[in-house]
Amino acid sequence: MADAAHIPDEAETRARWGGFAWNAENAEKAQQILARYPKGREQSASIPFLDLAQRQVGAETNTQGWLPVPVIEFVAKQIGVSYMRVYEVATFYTMFNLAPVGRFHVQVCGTTPCMLRGSDDVLAACKNKGLVKGKTTPDGLFTLTEVECLGACSNAPMVQINDDNFEDLTYDSTIALLEALAEGKPVKIGPQIDRQVSAPEGGPTTLVEMVTENHDYRGRW
Amino acid sequence: MPKLTVDGIEVEVPAGATVLQAAEAAGKEIPRFCYHERLSIAGNCRMCLVEVKPGPPKPQASCALPAADGQEIRTDSAMVKKAREGVMEFLLINHPLDCPICDQGGECDLQDQSIAYGKGHSRFDENKRAVTEKYMGPIVKTVMTRCIQCTRCVRFAEEVAGVEEIGAIYRGENMQITSYLERAVTSELSGNVVDLCPVGALTSKAYAFEARPWELKKTPGIDVMDAIGTNVRLDARGRQVLRSLPRINEDVNEEWASDKTRHAVDGLVRNRLDKPYVRVDGKLKAASWEEAFAAIAKAMQGVSGNQVAGLAGDLAEVESVYALKALLKAYGSSLHEARVDGALYDVASPASYRFNPTIAGVEDAKAILLVGTNPRWEAPLVNTRIRKAIKKGAKVYAVGPEVDLTYPVQWLGADISALNELPEALTKAEDVIVIAGMGACLIEGGYAAARQVASALNAGFGLLHTAAGRVGALDVGFTTEGGFGAVVEAAPKVIFSLGVDEAELAGFFGGAFKVYIGTHGDRGAHSADVILPGATYVEKPGTWVNMEGRVQRTERAVFPVGDAREDWTILRALSAVLGKTLPFDSLAQLRSKIAADHPTLAEEGLAPVAALDAAPKGGDVSGTIVYPIADFYLTNPIARSSPTMQRCSAELIHGESFAEAAE
Numbered sequence: 001m002a003d004a005a006h007i008p009d010e011a012e013t014r015a016r017w018g019g020f021a022w023n024a025e026n027a028e029k030a031q032q033i034l035a036r037y038p039k040g041r042e043q044s045a046s047i048p049f050l051d052l053a054q055r056q057v058g059a060e061t062n063t064q065g066w067l068p069v070p071v072i073e074f075v076a077k078q079i080g081v082s083y084m085r086v087y088e089v090a091t092f093y094t095m096f097n098l099a100p101v102g103r104f105h106v107q108v109c110g111t112t113p114c115m116l117r118g119s120d121d122v123l124a125a126c127k128n129k130g131l132v133k134g135k136t137t138p139d140g141l142f143t144l145t146e147v148e149c150l151g152a153c154s155n156a157p158m159v160q161i162n163d164d165n166f167e168d169l170t171y172d173s174t175i176a177l178l179e180a181l182a183e184g185k186p187v188k189i190g191p192q193i194d195r196q197v198s199a200p201e202g203g204p205t206t207l208v209e210m211v212t213e214n215h216d217y218r219g220r221w
Numbered sequence: 222m223p224k225l226t227v228d229g230i231e232v233e234v235p236a237g238a239t240v241l242q243a244a245e246a247a248g249k250e251i252p253r254f255c256y257h258e259r260l261s262i263a264g265n266c267r268m269c270l271v272e273v274k275p276g277p278p279k280p281q282a283s284c285a286l287p288a289a290d291g292q293e294i295r296t297d298s299a300m301v302k303k304a305r306e307g308v309m310e311f312l313l314i315n316h317p318l319d320c321p322i323c324d325q326g327g328e329c330d331l332q333d334q335s336i337a338y339g340k341g342h343s344r345f346d347e348n349k350r351a352v353t354e355k356y357m358g359p360i361v362k363t364v365m366t367r368c369i370q371c372t373r374c375v376r377f378a379e380e381v382a383g384v385e386e387i388g389a390i391y392r393g394e395n396m397q398i399t400s401y402l403e404r405a406v407t408s409e410l411s412g413n414v415v416d417l418c419p420v421g422a423l424t425s426k427a428y429a430f431e432a433r434p435w436e437l438k439k440t441p442g443i444d445v446m447d448a449i450g451t452n453v454r455l456d457a458r459g460r461q462v463l464r465s466l467p468r469i470n471e472d473v474n475e476e477w478a479s480d481k482t483r484h485a486v487d488g489l490v491r492n493r494l495d496k497p498y499v500r501v502d503g504k505l506k507a508a509s510w511e512e513a514f515a516a517i518a519k520a521m522q523g524v525s526g527n528q529v530a531g532l533a534g535d536l537a538e539v540e541s542v543y544a545l546k547a548l549l550k551a552y553g554s555s556l557h558e559a560r561v562d563g564a565l566y567d568v569a570s571p572a573s574y575r576f577n578p579t580i581a582g583v584e585d586a587k588a589i590l591l592v593g594t595n596p597r598w599e600a601p602l603v604n605t606r607i608r609k610a611i612k613k614g615a616k617v618y619a620v621g622p623e624v625d626l627t628y629p630v631q632w633l634g635a636d637i638s639a640l641n642e643l644p645e646a647l648t649k650a651e652d653v654i655v656i657a658g659m660g661a662c663l664i665e666g667g668y669a670a671a672r673q674v675a676s677a678l679n680a681g682f683g684l685l686h687t688a689a690g691r692v693g694a695l696d697v698g699f700t701t702e703g704g705f706g707a708v709v710e711a712a713p714k715v716i717f718s719l720g721v722d723e724a725e726l727a728g729f730f731g732g733a734f735k736v737y738i739g740t741h742g743d744r745g746a747h748s749a750d751v752i753l754p755g756a757t758y759v760e761k762p763g764t765w766v767n768m769e770g771r772v773q774r775t776e777r778a779v780f781p782v783g784d785a786r787e788d789w790t791i792l793r794a795l796s797a798v799l800g801k802t803l804p805f806d807s808l809a810q811l812r813s814k815i816a817a818d819h820p821t822l823a824e825e826g827l828a829p830v831a832a833l834d835a836a837p838k839g840g841d842v843s844g845t846i847v848y849p850i851a852d853f854y855l856t857n858p859i860a861r862s863s864p865t866m867q868r869c870s871a872e873l874i875h876g877e878s879f880a881e882a883a884e
Contacts, residue, residue: 092392
């Protein structure tokens with residue numbers, strides 16, 4: 001937790017977020033979420049509610065959003081459980097930010113498969129673009145977090161930025177990606193090389209005859 | 222009823238029992254940290270691993286495994302030994318080796334079990350994890366690096382105390398037990414997490430670095446902070462009781478104790494009256510026993526009959542109350558009263574003032590009506606029983622100002638007249654108990670109204686007392702027709718007060734000569750004309766009767782301070798000076814006299830009494846209920862003299878902040 005972001009002062013967040021409430025659109029969404037669970041099991045809505053709240057905070061601050069303490073308490077009141085139970089959930093899941101983040105939350109995977117495939121280069125690229133682990137850049141654009149496996153090992157190395165994965169990165173493509181994001185240009189989601197999702201690079205290596213037409217392999221069995 | 226064998230011993234256990242309980246039934250000790258029989262099962266420490274056949278070929282957590290018919294359990298196999306050693310090695314990876322500076326040392330589950338089941342060495346070379354200290358309030362000191370995350374404290378707070386303020390935040394290696402935003406835990410039972418904690422992560426703040434457990438002399442005692450009669454173990458070193466820990470008594474306190482029970486003991490050595498005082502020219506001056514007795518004898522000259530009165534305070538034990546009554550009788554006085562708070566209730570038969578459903582019996586109620594009582598403050602361990610009843614499906618209704626009782630309550634109104642319009646769900650319910658508090662009895666006719674409601678609902682009736690000495694004093698007939706008001710009206714010339722500190726006697730008996738027999742320089746002593754220093758509940762063998770009428774005896778843990786004496790011996794010595802020598806010279810003689818006059822007090826335990834007679838008649842009552850306790854932590858002179866209780870009161874009741882700044 002040494003590199004974790006500093007949780008802001010409570011009095012300050014209370015002054016800013018004490019009056020948090022769902023906006024009209026999210027109030028409706030919240031109703032839908034709550035309707036998914038049987039009566040008496042409102043606690044099940046903790047995670048979707050926290051996610052919704054974080055997104056609303058993000059929309060209000062033009063960032064990726066975070067969960068100030070009063071917002072966590074708002075969620076707890078909405079589902080009628082104690083503050084502690086929701087606070088535990090919010091701290092357990094790394095997807096919930098306990099401190100403000102920038103507009104783009106860059107989560108670089110540093111687990112073994114990504115590391116072997118060059119996540120050090122990705123982190124170096126981030127560093128050279130001025131991103132510091134656990135911190136937000138002064139312009140408020142990027143927050144860098146090193147995370148554990150995000151489950152896209154076949155496309156290692158990868159980063160998750162906001163809700164999208166960017167995969168098969170190199171030093172150069174990472175730089176390009178960050179620059180495009182900073183300039184507000186459209187970016188390609190998914191693999192950054194010539195590859196369809198996690199299919200082999202440069203086309204299929206097995207069942208090649210199937211690419212263009214249906215092929216009967218049974219004769220070769 | 223599954224039948225299974227544990228290490229070849231066949232045992233039969235009730236359906237729903239766990240393998241761990243089956244092993245205990247077979248006499249096999251299973252090491253455990255997270256499992257606690259009064260809390261829900263977590264199964265996260267893995268210390269209770271056993272070998273189970275049939276089942277997968279690996280050790281299984283016995284605390285979370287239901288016992289099944291035909292199981293063969295081994296607790297002594299090589300696999301189990303290796304598993305325990307492995308778990309212990311893992312637990313110790315992040316546990317500091319700071320036993321020499323740890324308050325838990327000597328009574329630590331981890332210490333004991335690592336010796337019994339551990340390997341003796343570790344293969345771990347890396348750095349240990351460290352966790353910052355957490356603030357949990359004035360009672361609990363934390364050293365969270367020692368925490369092994371058994372989550373007993375989390376489960377206790379949620380299930381027993383009913384305040385969901387302790388939890389585990391973050392995850393994996395970073396998991397930390399903390400109170401919500403490191404605020405003080407607002408429970409009057411928070412001290413119990415110190416006992417529950419199997420390591421030294423949660424220790425007692427007031428007792429920090431005071432003593433080692435093997436230095437302490439342990440004496441069984443009975444707590445007097447409320448009328449529950451919590452069974453405690455008084456740990457004393459030298460002449461000071463350093464702590465008070467609950468003893469297990471399933472009928473009374475299970476194994477819990479309130480914070481006041483645990484931590485008011487530091488008030489026993491502060492603000493004490495250690496020599497007699499006599500008022501000379503309006504000022505109290507220290508005196509010898511002879512001078513004090515002479516002053517009383519002078520005041521008693523020519524006084525007879527109802528010109529002398531006796532009042533028994535909240536902390537008076539049966540022996541001294543009986544002795545005072547005998548002394549008054551020798552003067553021909555029948556002016557004696559224990560209901561010094563001014564509450565009025567029927568004392569004709571024991572059932573009319575006892576907590577008849579019994580404390581344990583509260584659990585079986587289907588509906589509970591609270592009349593003018595805040596059990597969370599007046600009897601915290603009755604409140605935990607009500608919580609258990611609710612878990613079994615009971616509904617709670619209450620008449621009185623709304624307070625947070627830690628469970629859902631249907632509030633019927635703050636005025637006692639709300640008893641006239643009870644909801645249909647309550648009137649149709651079965652197994653109802655009505656718990657009336659002193660708040661109801663302080664309203665004229667309130668007691669009768671509660672009794673009438675109880676008989677109309679065909680419900681059990683219990684009077685929730687707030688004073689430890691009250692039921693015992695009522696049992697020896699220390700009452701006067703008309704209650705405290707009648708004593709005031711009689712305007713006695715001399716008043717003997719057995720530690721009456723909760724009523725301002727100067728206001729009621731302006732001109733009377735007041736003899737105060739008590740322990741602390743509190744309200745009672747301030748207005749006294751003669752002060753005779755008595756013994757506190759830890760300093761005398763005594764008989765206490767709790768609110769349900771359970772007779773419990775205590776032993777002396779330490780001797781009284783200074784010149785102070787046991788209260789009944791003071792009265793005996795005084796009686797000789799006054800020429801009315803009381804007919805007992807030893808505690809045994811006194812107790813046999815009490816037993817002869819009051820057979821229910823002869824034996825320890827709950828003596829059966831005649832059933833409640835018909836409810837007393839009374840007209841319409843009305844009046845807003847005021848609960849008798851305004852500040853849970855400061856209800857008697859001992860607690861008021863305790864710095865820990867003062868701190869609790871300031872922080873938890875009055876909202877002062879003592880949170881330590883982060884270092």
